[in-house]
Amino acid sequence: MTSEISRCSFVVGVALMSVRMAPPLPLIFLLMIHGVSSAGWGVSYSPSHICALKDSSVIMNCTYTYPTGYKIENVFWIKCPIKDFPDLSEDPEYSQRLQYLGDKQQNCTIRLSHVTLKDSHEYYFRFITNITEGRWIGRPGVTLTVTDLQVESPERVTEGDSVRLTCKSSCTLTDRATFIWYRNSHPLTERRDRNNELLLQSVRREDAGRYSCAVHGHNHISPAVQLNVMYPPESVSVSISPSGEIVSGASVTLICSSDSNPPAEIYWYKGRTFVGSGRIFSISKISSDDSGEYKSRSINEHGEKYSDVTLNVMYPPRSVSVLVNGSGEIVSGDSVTLICSSDSNPPALNFSWFKENESSAVGSGQSFSALQSGRFYCQAHNQHGSQRSDAVTVTVKDPPESVSVSISPSGEIVSGDSVTLICSSDSNPPAEISWFKGRTFVGSGRIFSISKISSDDSGEYTCRSINDHGEKYSDVTLNVMYPPRNVSVLINGSGEIVSGDSVTLICSSDSNPPALNFSWFKENESSAVGSGQSFSALQSGRFYCQAHNQHGSQRSDAVTVTVKVIDSVFSFNGKDESVQTSS
Structure with missing residues (x-):
């Protein structure tokens, strides 16, 4: 222009x-x-x-x-x-x-x-x-x-903000103008005034859309301007496809729906474990391991929201097994209860019992009382299928009886010998044998051997015979003979005496049986100077004892006895002299 x-x-x-x-x-x-x-x-x-x-x-x-x-x-x-x-x-x-x-x-x-x-x-x-x-x-x-009309508007606003849209022209219209506002081509009838501004206080997500303006009485409408209202995720929900019962082997899709602007990013978790992203999460050939709570996390820069869904995968019985209430071995005249367990969803309610190599069922229900020997199995059923267990064996057995212990060789046991204890037991099935000395476990097996036995091995030994039906004990005592040892001399006093007195020496030893024979010797002399467990020494010298039993002897270390002589008279070269001496 x-x-x-x-x-x-x-x-x-x-x-x-x-x-x-x-x-x-x-x-x-x-x-x-x-x-x-x-x-x-x-x-x-x-x-x-x-x-x-x-x-x-x-x-x-x-x-x-x-x-x-x-x-x-x-x-x-x-x-x-x-x-x-x-x-x-x-x-x-x-x-x-x-x-x-x-x-x-x-x-x-x-x-x-x-x-x-x-x-x-x-x-x-x-x-x-x-x-x-x-x-x-x-x-x-x-x-x-x-002039034409143009709407001036912010491109992006956040929910809750106050927004001002302006209907602008290049010049001031000569005629007094009343402005009309449109959203998505629909007139906002409540917004007709002489002001060329549209004020949206506390803007809502519903206010988003394409806004245009016009002057009342004129056909010209401005080009539409998009008002983009940003808001955090809302109305987050998860749907399962296909709906209904989920059976193992099927393909299942989880779909997260979320209302947000800008569109939210979707993340999937099973429990606390991240498993995928995107609006759709698919599981092909679903299994029971996929059962559990799944969570979709819908997030954009304005906030986040979660939605949970639980997958309950149905499957036929599996891992079917028989639990024997007891050992499966019973004493004649008793019965054993067999219990059928299975992993299935929904839980199996129908159970059938069979004896191996027989075609007809011998019982029903989750438990079964077996009165005779044989191999038994169960079959579990639910609406999705059935599975049989492995067979278990039921055996009629007896607890241990007639338990006894023998010692080899028999007779007296002397230190250094090799000794064998043998436990005999009558039981079905064969019992397990455990050996105890007092309350201490020392071995297992029917035979318990001690090579080079010593006095420390003396004591009471117990054989425990046990199987699944009971236990029984038998005791035996080992008394190990050994020659004297740790022979020593005890001085009854100080070991120093005055001439004319005596000191008593006592011989002690450890032996089995106890030593009854004792010999006393003065050091460097070959002949015994006394016998018995005690000895009175009248003179100075070094003395030791020797203890004896039927298995041997041992001598002690020597001890010193000192005799003191006071004012004794001795003759030296024909002259009498009075001296004090000790001998």
Whole structure:
């Protein structure tokens, strides 16, 4: 528009220059060219500037005057005051839209319909009288600016924010405008006012959509602008496909639905373990191991939300087994209870019992009482199938009886010998044999051997004979014989005596049987100086004892006895001398 108007002004300027350079014309013509009212000549526009909405109709109010005595022969509107002054009513772009509402007296008003942005120009009214010099152009003209509407809005808002949308035009509309707002092409009837702004306080997700605006009474609607309301995930739910009972081997799909903006990212967890991502989580050939609680996590930058679902996978009995309430071995006349267990979903309620190599069932129910020997198995059933267990053996048995222990070799046991204890037991099945010395476990098996037996091995030994039906004990005592050891001499006093007194020495030893024979010796003398467990020493010297039993003997270390002599008289070289000495 600006360039067109400028272009028109430039042309007018050129035309005026041409006029000034031309030979003098009558004064009245020059005044007409300049559009200046003179001597009753003039054109008036009201208003002189019009801002019109695209596709609307514009009324350019216009009046004109001229001196008395002139007769109007032609009136028309032009866009640019240039040579030949083309009549807009003859312009193909205007001829169908321009309507002259005036007359040939004073009124020069026109209506321009369905205005477009290209119609933005300065327009002039021109009239021609019956006198050659009586021509007039109303300058300055009326300026028409055609505008469209644009919605100005933030691209992204968060739920709860306050949002202001503005319906903007390039100029201020001349007519007093009442604005209408549309969301998704539907009018917001509650939002019709003279304010070109739409205020959404505490915006909701339902307010999202394509917004456009218009002016009441006009057809033109602005291009729609998308208002994108961001909000965290809501209404999160998980559906299972196919719905209904889930049977092992089927393919199952979990679908997470979530309402959020922007769209949430979906993550899947089984318990606390991450198992996948995306809106759809599929399990092909599902198994009982896939049973459990699944959780979908729906998250975007505004928040997160979870939804849980439980998969309960149905499957026929498996891992069917027989539990024997006891050992499976019973004492004659008793019974053993067999219990059938299975892993199935739903739990098996029907059970059948069979004896191996027999075609007919021998019982029903989850438990069965077996009264005889044989191999038995059960078969578990639910609506998805059945499975049989492995067979278990039931045996009629006896607890241990007639338990006894024998010692080999028999007779007296002497330290250093090899001794064998043998436990005999009558039981079915054969009993397990355990050996104890006192309460201490020392071995297992029917035979318990001790090589190079010592006195430490003496004591009471117990044979425990046990099987699944009972236990019994038998005891035996080992008494190990050994020669004297740890032989020592105890001095009854200090070991120092006065001449004429004596000191008692006592011989002690460890032996089995106890030593009864004792011999006393003075060191470095071969002959015994005494016998018995005690000995009275009357003289100085080093003495030891030797203890004896039927298995051997051992001597002690020597001890020292000292005799002190006071004021004794001795003869040396025929002379008597009194001395104090010890011997």
